[in-house]
Amino acid sequence: MNAASLPSTAFVNGPRISRLLAALVLVAVLVLPGRAFAHAALVATDPADGAVLTQSPARFSLTFSEPVSPLVLTLVRPDGSQLALTSFRLKDQTVEIDNPETLKSGTHVLSWRVVSVDGHPVGGSALFSIGAPSAAPVAGEAVDWTLRAAIWAAKLFLYAGLFLGVGGAFALAWLADDRRCGQRFVASALLLGLVGAPVSLGLQGLDGLGAPLARFAAPTVWKTALETSFVWTVLIGLIALGLGLLSLAGPPSLRKLSASAALLGVGAALAASGHASAAEPLWLTRPLVFAHSAAIAFWVGALAPLGLALRQQPADARAFLGRFSRAILPVVAVLAASGIVLAIIQVRQPAALVHTAYGRLLLLKLALLLFLFTLAAVNRWTLTAPAKAGDTEVQRRMVRSIGIEMLIALAIFGVAAGWRFTPPPRALAIAAAQPVSIHIHTLKAMADLSITPGHAGEVAASMMIMTGDFGPLDAKQVTLVLSKPDSGIESIKRPATKPGDGTWRIDNLVIPLPGRWNARLDILVSDFEVVKIEAPIEIRSE
Amino acid sequence: MKTYLLAAGALCALGTNAALAHITLETQEAAVGSTYKAVLRVPHGCEGKATTAVRVQIPEGVIAVKPMPKPGWTLQTKKGRYEKSYQLYGETLATGVKEVDWSGGNLPDEFYDEFVFRASLAADLPAGQMLYFPVVQECGDATDRWIEIPAAGQDEDALETPAPGIKLLPKK
Numbered sequence: 001m002n003a004a005s006l007p008s009t010a011f012v013n014g015p016r017i018s019r020l021l022a023a024l025v026l027v028a029v030l031v032l033p034g035r036a037f038a039h040a041a042l043v044a045t046d047p048a049d050g051a052v053l054t055q056s057p058a059r060f061s062l063t064f065s066e067p068v069s070p071l072v073l074t075l076v077r078p079d080g081s082q083l084a085l086t087s088f089r090l091k092d093q094t095v096e097i098d099n100p101e102t103l104k105s106g107t108h109v110l111s112w113r114v115v116s117v118d119g120h121p122v123g124g125s126a127l128f129s130i131g132a133p134s135a136a137p138v139a140g141e142a143v144d145w146t147l148r149a150a151i152w153a154a155k156l157f158l159y160a161g162l163f164l165g166v167g168g169a170f171a172l173a174w175l176a177d178d179r180r181c182g183q184r185f186v187a188s189a190l191l192l193g194l195v196g197a198p199v200s201l202g203l204q205g206l207d208g209l210g211a212p213l214a215r216f217a218a219p220t221v222w223k224t225a226l227e228t229s230f231v232w233t234v235l236i237g238l239i240a241l242g243l244g245l246l247s248l249a250g251p252p253s254l255r256k257l258s259a260s261a262a263l264l265g266v267g268a269a270l271a272a273s274g275h276a277s278a279a280e281p282l283w284l285t286r287p288l289v290f291a292h293s294a295a296i297a298f299w300v301g302a303l304a305p306l307g308l309a310l311r312q313q314p315a316d317a318r319a320f321l322g323r324f325s326r327a328i329l330p331v332v333a334v335l336a337a338s339g340i341v342l343a344i345i346q347v348r349q350p351a352a353l354v355h356t357a358y359g360r361l362l363l364l365k366l367a368l369l370l371f372l373f374t375l376a377a378v379n380r381w382t383l384t385a386p387a388k389a390g391d392t393e394v395q396r397r398m399v400r401s402i403g404i405e406m407l408i409a410l411a412i413f414g415v416a417a418g419w420r421f422t423p424p425p426r427a428l429a430i431a432a433a434q435p436v437s438i439h440i441h442t443l444k445a446m447a448d449l450s451i452t453p454g455h456a457g458e459v460a461a462s463m464m465i466m467t468g469d470f471g472p473l474d475a476k477q478v479t480l481v482l483s484k485p486d487s488g489i490e491s492i493k494r495p496a497t498k499p500g501d502g503t504w505r506i507d508n509l510v511i512p513l514p515g516r517w518n519a520r521l522d523i524l525v526s527d528f529e530v531v532k533i534e535a536p537i538e539i540r541s542e
Numbered sequence: 543m544k545t546y547l548l549a550a551g552a553l554c555a556l557g558t559n560a561a562l563a564h565i566t567l568e569t570q571e572a573a574v575g576s577t578y579k580a581v582l583r584v585p586h587g588c589e590g591k592a593t594t595a596v597r598v599q600i601p602e603g604v605i606a607v608k609p610m611p612k613p614g615w616t617l618q619t620k621k622g623r624y625e626k627s628y629q630l631y632g633e634t635l636a637t638g639v640k641e642v643d644w645s646g647g648n649l650p651d652e653f654y655d656e657f658v659f660r661a662s663l664a665a666d667l668p669a670g671q672m673l674y675f676p677v678v679q680e681c682g683d684a685t686d687r688w689i690e691i692p693a694a695g696q697d698e699d700a701l702e703t704p705a706p707g708i709k710l711l712p713k714k
Binding site for chain 2: 524527528529530532
């Protein structure tokens with residue numbers, strides 16, 4: 001997501017607030033820290049990557065190209081269990097880490113994530129073995145559940161502020177005659193959002209760095225957060241929440257104007273980041289997310305003021321109910337249409353609904369929606385007419401029904417906030433297609449080897465060959481040899497062809513198993529001279 | 543064929559398959575400053591195909607090379623400048639044979655043959671070390687290259703296609 005393309009959505013859809021937004025965005029762009037280009041690079045590790053030690057080392061060290069500060073240092077034991085390394089010292093560009101325990105024999109992984117002076121986090125790992133190498137341990141996906149819960153809750157707060165707060169303010173300004181009913185509720189929701197928005201941003205920074213909740217106040221965390229697209233959601237969201245408050249408490253002449261601007265702000269805020277807004281084609285998904293969010297805010301936001309008005313001043317609420325029921329049909333149509341198109345873009349194949357976490361959350365949301373739509377339809381077509389006519393019994397039923405609708409809406413927000421943790425099938429498909437690349441550098445020759453896609457199955461290999469000092473190497477022949485001694489599979493040996501663009505290629509190569517393979521390139525430099533270079537390459541599972 | 547396979551299997555089991563499969567030199571040791579008769583032993587073709595050419599690269603320090611002609615094969619040499627000049631029987635040699643090619647022949651996979659040349663090993667070659675003669679074996683459109691030279695400390699048996707070599711002995 002790039003910052004420059006973002007506000008255009010807001011301009012197209014919100015001409016009235018465009019000038020205000022433009023000014024704010026300009027200010028935001030000016031105060032955002034300049035992006036850093038230099039990253040710290042790992043220069044050396046002790047133990048060296050791939051080293052076999054006779055005994056457990058007392059400490060580890062990592063040397064970088066520039067001074068760094070460690071964020072997360074972890075040792076993965078041969079059995080896959082993890083040990084957080086918390087005791088370390090900084091010496092110029094070297095991080096010295098104490099080893100708190102005597103390591104058992106087998107292969108360990110020292111995993112590190114540091115942040116350099118420019119604020120850019122980098123991570124990597126080094127493998128070493130005690131005694132003799134064993135199969136490389138696979139670190140279990142360590143999920144920081146406290147952080148996840150915090151992210152989820154903050155997101156829910158933000159949703160409450162944007163949908164119940166801003167949507168409520170809009171309903172009060174445009175649909176209700178008497179603003180007293182539900183005003184306190186709407187104001188509370190707006191305040192929730194004002195808390196949730198900045199907290200969400202900080203948590204986003206923590207999550208981006210893989211840092212624990214305890215580092216919430218660290219400047220690097222916020223610096224990282226400011227470099228994500230989510231900062232736009234928070235910024236525009238805060239503006240929308242502020243406009244919502246203005247509409248509640250400001251001068252009456254500004255009520256409708258600021259409420260409209262706030263509602264458009266909700267759409268713009270949610271279109272500024274997130275899975276759905278990042279899906280191609282952007283010209284379609286961004287406006288759809290905008291419309292979807294604004295429609296949710298209109299509908300769900302009106303529920304609380306309407307319910308409270310019906311309960312407290314049924315006579316005055318009739319006009320409110322009339323306006324709402326006239327507007328709601330097109331709004332729900334927009335909501336459903338945009339939701340369906342977005343779901344199709346994200347899920348792609350029906351099977352992914354069941355097979356992926358994202359799809360299962362979508363099914364749960366659809367089930368809740370079905371319930372919500374049923375209630376809403378009953379309200380609209382069965383209860384609205386007698387309620388408007390003044391049937392108090394029906395009005396009471398309607399209030400109860402609206403209460404339940406609100407609870408379901410909250411549950412749906414909760415499900416939607418859960419999407420934060422589940423990449424959509426669309427993104428999973430893109431990730432699976434990513435190549436895996438290695439760089440092999442020796443005195444005699446070097447090579448860049450890419451295997452596309454980087455998972456087991458049918459792949460294509462592409463190789464760039466150069467001399468050890470970056471000069472051209474006009475090889476007579478290049479042969480790729482893939483071996484996996486621990487699997488009992490014979491090594492795969494395939495000659496490469498030269499398509500004429502300076503690379504060497506092998507098409508229709510089949511890698512039968514995922515895991516750590518050894519890739520060797522036999523480069524025939526001249527009739528009588530061959531150079532063999534090799535390095536391990538990690539092949540993902542399909 | 544069955545007997546051959548059995549024999550091959552037995553040899554594999556005995557761990558001498560390297561000698562069976564590769565192109566090697568018959569005499570595996572020679573003193574520096576002496577005359578060496580190199581006999582390249584070609585035990586089989588390339589993956590079952592008949593051998594049609596054998597080309598050997600002459601390493602630096604191996605001078606005054608004279609290959610032995612072979613009936614049915616066209617013998618050619620490629621000459622070039624040595625990295626330095628050598629003294630041999632009072633003469634100064636600065637150029638000489640760098641590559642010997644026997645081509646145009648036909649040695650079926652199931653037959654064995656030898657390719658011979660004679661040369662002088664310069665007196666200043668490092669005694670105690672190995673000297674390698676990379677060989678390219680051509681079988682029509684297939685090629686086997688016996689050109690791998692072990693890196694320092696590397697076990698020669700680990701190489702798939704090692705170049706034939708001799709151990710240099712001290713000058714007698």
